[in-house]
Amino acid sequence: MNRSTRSSIFITTSLLFSAVGCYDQADGEFARLKDDGSDRLLHTRLVAEGKVAYETHCIGCHGENGDGNGKAAIFLNPKPRNFKLANYKFTSVKSGQLPLDEDMKRTIRQGLKGNSMPAFGQLSDHTLDALVAYLKTFSPRWEEADAGQPIPVVDDEYRYDDDRVAAIKRGEVIYHAYASCWSCHPAYVDGETINQYRRDLGFPEFIAFRDDMHLGVGKDNVEGQLIYPPDFLRDYVRAGADAKTLYRSIAGGISGTAMPTWVGSMAYENEDGEKVVKEEDLWAMAYYVEELIRQRPKKLDDPVEPRDRPRPIYLHGEPPKQDTSDDTTADDADDSEVIDDIEF
Numbered sequence: 001m002n003r004s005t006r007s008s009i010f011i012t013t014s015l016l017f018s019a020v021g022c023y024d025q026a027d028g029e030f031a032r033l034k035d036d037g038s039d040r041l042l043h044t045r046l047v048a049e050g051k052v053a054y055e056t057h058c059i060g061c062h063g064e065n066g067d068g069n070g071k072a073a074i075f076l077n078p079k080p081r082n083f084k085l086a087n088y089k090f091t092s093v094k095s096g097q098l099p100l101d102e103d104m105k106r107t108i109r110q111g112l113k114g115n116s117m118p119a120f121g122q123l124s125d126h127t128l129d130a131l132v133a134y135l136k137t138f139s140p141r142w143e144e145a146d147a148g149q150p151i152p153v154v155d156d157e158y159r160y161d162d163d164r165v166a167a168i169k170r171g172e173v174i175y176h177a178y179a180s181c182w183s184c185h186p187a188y189v190d191g192e193t194i195n196q197y198r199r200d201l202g203f204p205e206f207i208a209f210r211d212d213m214h215l216g217v218g219k220d221n222v223e224g225q226l227i228y229p230p231d232f233l234r235d236y237v238r239a240g241a242d243a244k245t246l247y248r249s250i251a252g253g254i255s256g257t258a259m260p261t262w263v264g265s266m267a268y269e270n271e272d273g274e275k276v277v278k279e280e281d282l283w284a285m286a287y288y289v290e291e292l293i294r295q296r297p298k299k300l301d302d303p304v305e306p307r308d309r310p311r312p313i314y315l316h317g318e319p320p321k322q323d324t325s326d327d328t329t330a331d332d333a334d335d336s337e338v339i340d341d342i343e344f
């Protein structure tokens with residue numbers, strides 16, 4: 001580079017910055033011009049910095065074009081996230097919505113437990129911002145929609161230590177008898193107890209339970225990979241095992257997987273207008289799951305066998321076959337995956 005090009009670059013840059021500085025004092029049209037121009041410039045710079053950081057730290061797993069097919073990906077299960085789909089699982093918004101920047105930064109900073117996503121606690125906040133800006137360039141969804149609204153955090157009735165036992169007990173009831181989390185995750189009590197809890201809440205009993213109700217049921221994610229919902233007594237939860245994080249995972253659900261959003265679907269009144277289940281019970285479930293995780297042994301030696309499709313077992317003998325449709329054969333009914341009104 002000769003002296004004259006160098007000085008012309010210098011002049012252009014200083015002009016640019018003095019122009020930005022000058023608009024700073026202005027208002028009206030000029031202020032808008034300044035906002036547009038300098039924001040875009042800053043953003044472009046941030047994305048460029050993000051690209052450098054991505055290529056240094058992330059490319060080996062998440063791949064050059066963000067599709068999750070980096071060189072190491074074939075060795076990894078679960079696979080690194082495909083940023084082209086913009087399905088972010090561990091967020092504070094409802095499943096299916098775009099996450100907040102803070103959600104993405106938290107995952108990068110803390111990593112995810114029990115899989116290969118490392119914690120990048122050493123990176124500065126600015127680098128995390130740059131990475132987030134760069135990750136967003138992989139999917140057009142970021143241009144089509146805004147990030148979701150943070151899910152409401154209802155009052156935690158059980159926030160004091162004295163309330164823990166009550167919270168855990170209530171959580172066990174709601175987990176099994178109302179939310180039927182065991183239609184995917186394992187059940188941690190037996191069928192009789194679930195029906196007892198249902199009677200206590202004023203719900204009709206279940207007539208059948210799947211025969212492997214103490215194991216989770218694998219479900220395909222959006223990319224067709226089979227994912228087992230964690231058994232809290234033996235598997236890691238990814239985002240965090242404290243009640244606050246569990247509240248977020250349970251209330252918001254997990255994008256791209258079968259794990260549903262629970263916030264907004266907890267209020268249930270019986271015929272007398274009594275609130276049998278309420279939003280605050282989300283906290284009870286969070287404490288219950290937290291307690292299960294606390295009981296998890298440090299070391300597990302029995303590997304989990306791959307499982308077949310679940311079949312129901314009937315508590316009081318097999319009910320008489322109902323001839324609901326012409327094409328339902330006895331065999332189909334035997335293999336039915338529907339228990340009461342819950343579909344697996």
Ligand code: HEC
Pocket residue numbers: 053054057058059060061062072076078079080081087088089090091104107108112115116117118120131238
């Ligand atoms: C050693 C492999 C590996 C490296 C290196 C890696 N990741 Fe990941 N990352 C993963 C895996 C695997 C997942 C998916 C985990 C899952 O589905 O449970 C993931 C998931 C994510 C997610 C999704 C979080 C969510 O809420 O769904 C983000 C964001 C992410 N990584 C960002 C990064 C960034 C940024 C870097 C570099 C600074 C990086 N990762 C480096 C393996 C890696």
Ligand code: HEC
Pocket residue numbers: 089090175179180181182183184185219227228229230236237238239240246249250254257258259260262285289
């Ligand atoms: C329709 C199936 C389904 C139902 C019902 C369901 N889950 Fe899940 N859940 C999943 C799947 C699948 C995952 C694993 C997602 C992953 O790791 O990619 C999961 C993951 C989780 C996690 C782990 C979050 C983390 O950080 O790794 C928690 C906690 C959880 N579920 C709690 C619950 C609770 C409590 C209920 C009942 C209120 C429930 N789930 C009902 C399918 C389900």
